[in-house]
Amino acid sequence: MNEITIEAGRAERQYWKDLWRYRELFYFLAWRDILVRYKQTVIGIAWAVIRPLLTMGILTFVFGGLAKMSSGQTPYPLFVFCALLPWNFFATAFSESGNSLVSNAGMITKVYFPRLVIPVSSVITSFVDFLISAVLLCLLMIYYQFLPGPTVFALPLFVMLAFATAFGAGLWVSALMVKYRDFRYIIPFVVQFGLYLSPVGFGSNQVPEKWRLLYSLNPMVGVIDGFRWAILGDSNLYWPGLWVSIVGVILMIISGIWYFRRTERTFADVI
Amino acid sequence: MSEAVIKIDNLSKRYMIGRQGEKGDGLRHVLERAARAPFSMFKSKASRGSATTQEFWATKNVSLEIHAGEMVGIIGRNGAGKSTLLKLLSRITEPTSGSIRIRGRVASLLEVGTGFHPELTGRENIFLNGAILGMSRVEIKRKFDDIVEFSEISKFLDTPVKRYSSGMYVRLAFAVAAHLEPEILIVDEVLAVGDAEFQKRCLGKMEDVAINEGRTVILVSHQLSAIQNLCKRCILMDSGQIVFDGKTADTLERYTSRAVGLTSVELSERIDRDGKGDAILTYLKFFDGKGQPASEIISGQNLVIKVGFQVHGDLTLTNCIIGLTVMKDSQPLIVLSTDLADKAPLVLNGAGEVEFVVPDLPFSGGCYHISSYLGSEGSVTQDWVDDAASLDVVDGDFYGSGKIYRDGWQGKVVLVHHSWRICSSSESDGSIPLGSKVPVPAMS
Numbered sequence: 001m002n003e004i005t006i007e008a009g010r011a012e013r014q015y016w017k018d019l020w021r022y023r024e025l026f027y028f029l030a031w032r033d034i035l036v037r038y039k040q041t042v043i044g045i046a047w048a049v050i051r052p053l054l055t056m057g058i059l060t061f062v063f064g065g066l067a068k069m070s071s072g073q074t075p076y077p078l079f080v081f082c083a084l085l086p087w088n089f090f091a092t093a094f095s096e097s098g099n100s101l102v103s104n105a106g107m108i109t110k111v112y113f114p115r116l117v118i119p120v121s122s123v124i125t126s127f128v129d130f131l132i133s134a135v136l137l138c139l140l141m142i143y144y145q146f147l148p149g150p151t152v153f154a155l156p157l158f159v160m161l162a163f164a165t166a167f168g169a170g171l172w173v174s175a176l177m178v179k180y181r182d183f184r185y186i187i188p189f190v191v192q193f194g195l196y197l198s199p200v201g202f203g204s205n206q207v208p209e210k211w212r213l214l215y216s217l218n219p220m221v222g223v224i225d226g227f228r229w230a231i232l233g234d235s236n237l238y239w240p241g242l243w244v245s246i247v248g249v250i251l252m253i254i255s256g257i258w259y260f261r262r263t264e265r266t267f268a269d270v271i
Numbered sequence: 272m273s274e275a276v277i278k279i280d281n282l283s284k285r286y287m288i289g290r291q292g293e294k295g296d297g298l299r300h301v302l303e304r305a306a307r308a309p310f311s312m313f314k315s316k317a318s319r320g321s322a323t324t325q326e327f328w329a330t331k332n333v334s335l336e337i338h339a340g341e342m343v344g345i346i347g348r349n350g351a352g353k354s355t356l357l358k359l360l361s362r363i364t365e366p367t368s369g370s371i372r373i374r375g376r377v378a379s380l381l382e383v384g385t386g387f388h389p390e391l392t393g394r395e396n397i398f399l400n401g402a403i404l405g406m407s408r409v410e411i412k413r414k415f416d417d418i419v420e421f422s423e424i425s426k427f428l429d430t431p432v433k434r435y436s437s438g439m440y441v442r443l444a445f446a447v448a449a450h451l452e453p454e455i456l457i458v459d460e461v462l463a464v465g466d467a468e469f470q471k472r473c474l475g476k477m478e479d480v481a482i483n484e485g486r487t488v489i490l491v492s493h494q495l496s497a498i499q500n501l502c503k504r505c506i507l508m509d510s511g512q513i514v515f516d517g518k519t520a521d522t523l524e525r526y527t528s529r530a531v532g533l534t535s536v537e538l539s540e541r542i543d544r545d546g547k548g549d550a551i552l553t554y555l556k557f558f559d560g561k562g563q564p565a566s567e568i569i570s571g572q573n574l575v576i577k578v579g580f581q582v583h584g585d586l587t588l589t590n591c592i593i594g595l596t597v598m599k600d601s602q603p604l605i606v607l608s609t610d611l612a613d614k615a616p617l618v619l620n621g622a623g624e625v626e627f628v629v630p631d632l633p634f635s636g637g638c639y640h641i642s643s644y645l646g647s648e649g650s651v652t653q654d655w656v657d658d659a660a661s662l663d664v665v666d667g668d669f670y671g672s673g674k675i676y677r678d679g680w681q682g683k684v685v686l687v688h689h690s691w692r693i694c695s696s697s698e699s700d701g702s703i704p705l706g707s708k709v710p711v712p713a714m715s
Contacts, residue, residue, distance in 0.1 A: 002374075002375070002376070003372065003373065003374045004362075004372075004373050005370055005371070005372050005373075006359070006360075006362060006365070006366065006370060006371040006372075006373070007366065007369070007370040007371075008365055008366050008367055008368055008369075009365075022405070024402055024407055024408055025402055025403065028398065028399055028402040028403070028408075032388060032391065032395075032399055035390075035391060035395065036388055036390050036391065039390045039391075039431075106382075106385065106386075107385055107386050107403060108363075109363065110363070110379075110381045110382045110385045111361075111363070111379065111381070111385050111386070111403055111404065112361050112362040112363050112377075112379065113403065113405070182299075265364075265365040266365070268358070268363045268364045269286065269364055
């Protein structure tokens, strides 16, 4: 029989065991969010396809058509879509996990389970959308008769990096959001701003050499460049920048978990 | 006695209440503070302090032990700290000080339908709710049919829950929770929703869980009949502390009496009274043998009760009777009345006070109820309050022998002064064979 002691400020070794015990909750919460999203919609799952397609179209028009930026050898729409894939994943994961704790306030005040499950399951939900868009990417590649080179086998690593970035950022924002509701407005702003700041509509080679390291402080730069390199063989990947991104993401996750655990015990009182 | 499955030690929970959002806590203020004193953010909150918040202790120094297989009720007024205690036990919120040791899995039912999503169907919500409460998917699948049968909504299983009536909603939610298999089950006032038949079934299921499966159940409810039926032990909480912990009947008595432990009881504001109303009884005040106001009387001491009255307007009422009945468990034991002890006629007008003196209070320890009566013209009831006050009696040395009742008779006997002696065989009719009836000797 397991015995637990509850005390003020007690570090919970039990917590990580609990996370494992409640592992099915990750699945259930993600399942719930996906189901709910598409209930009572007519077009349903098609939205997961239409949205990225439309965004791709607009960005191609603005950056490729109007601004006439270069995309190297690859057709501009494909160029944009390779970046849109991880970016959309990050954007949805960031917004949803940021809001996740507050929107599940009812559960947090009435049932015990490790609260870490909530933002993580939001990231998982966004990952499902990511997978759907990935299928779309394959269709696009077939359309343009483009076959990725051997670098594509590195793609899973970049997918993990994207997941980690979304997770780390989501942890911080969800915990902060509980206490400071200002983040409800900051999140969409960051997402909008980020879409133009990150090399989604254009290639990061457009950024002057001397600024590239600073530019790489945005973790999505490394992720997006990595995706483009893995899928398209685009040689614009700036390796020092990538290491900066990786280290930054690891720091963000560690600090995010620390902050989350520290504030978690007051969630039910403050939310 | 089995091992303690829950051991609570000096548990306290403090909330800071105050005007939120006005001063000092929004993001803007945090940034301002960070700019002005960059490292103060890492200092503990206590050293920063705030002038606009107050402390509120929802639970204070609560200590308690619960053993396996017990069914314990917790009652108390709203705001007594019961729900906070449950939240602390369920790990939803953290204590400010003190500790809780729990052996076994805990499942809490603090709300009906936690996690239910209105857009999902009944079937989907069973899985969702079960998972949130801690069941594994395999477990839910296994019990799915039982859950559906218990909830009686099999026809509506595939309709979104937002279309359910509130009764169906509650039935489904409880059905899932009822099939949890925790070692410790904590239930908070969820039975208030739902019709009588449903409540009966829920209580039956909980009883099943406790008695037949030996699980521990902690039940918070305002429905005293439910607590009485299920729980042998009951805890009374008030203002964050445990006021009484013992047999359910005793706890309920203390709870239902309006004035627990008060030296004087206001009756003028009470509306649960009967009678014509030309005159009313306004208060009851208790004094001990030394003339001091007392909330507890010791057996054998003198008890003085002062009864205030108020006649309305300029009326003068003649042939009045003021009386008090002292009861235990709704059983009247003693009647104090102005027309019994002394036949002096009672004429009342204006406001005043009548004093009753009971020498050598003949009660053993316990909680007794007093109902009050005021009549005029001999038989016209002017004012009658059924549950006017409670009287706490503490065991005292009524007989001067150190013992006033035999084991197990506490609160069940009225004490009476008596004497005895052994008679020598020449004084009696002869030796009395055992088993024959003994004639009662006349008292001298």
